[in-house]
Amino acid sequence: MKTSMVNPLESLYFLESADFYLVEIKRNDLDEQAPISDKFKWLKIEKHALAITELTFSSMDSSLEIEERYFKEGFLKFNKEDGTFIEKYNLAQYALQNRSNEELPNELWILIKAMLIKTAV
Template identity: 60%
Template sequence: MNNLNSNIFEYLYVLESEGLYLAEIKRNDLGEYAAIGEKFQWLRVEKKTWEISKLTFRSMDSSEEIEERYFEEGFLKFNLENGTYIEKYNSAQHALSNIGVQAAPAELHEHIKAMLLGNVLSA
């Protein structure tokens, strides 16, 4: 079994900037009647502290070339190679690389898994 796709969750997208990761995950540990907002989650992970916060999904737009996600906390626009995350009120803008699911570091996986299981790992 691939270490990056545990039975708890799998990555759908993983984007990285100098200071953070943005990842969309699909939880596999919830029942079939779980709310779609619980099954599919966008997470913001601070690299220095491994602090994980859930982004509040509002809407999305997709085309062949560009994906857009609107959150209460900001706006994400990305393609197969890179993207931009703009925080609400334009308080910060992050240039992102779309590193893909296979390039997601094991440490990221471990921290997300711990958060989903209610455990806390130290930075």
């Protein structure tokens, strides 16, 4: 019997500002009954420190042209080319480039896997 190796993580959205990346990751290694909040994760990755913060997802809105995501930490609005992330209380706004059609850099995959996938020893 052949077993197919499924990639445990999949990048759904990949946005970049001058200071950080915003990435939505889908976990394919979880049971079908796992909560949706465990299967889909939005991560903010600081470029210089390579530190990852998980954003706390609240809700979303989607249309043919515009995607919107609401988090405890702020608001994200983007289209196929670019977007804006507004921190909570409008403390700062960041212009983003949508790079979702590109592969995530390998160094980001390494960080994300180390954070999300716990290896049994």
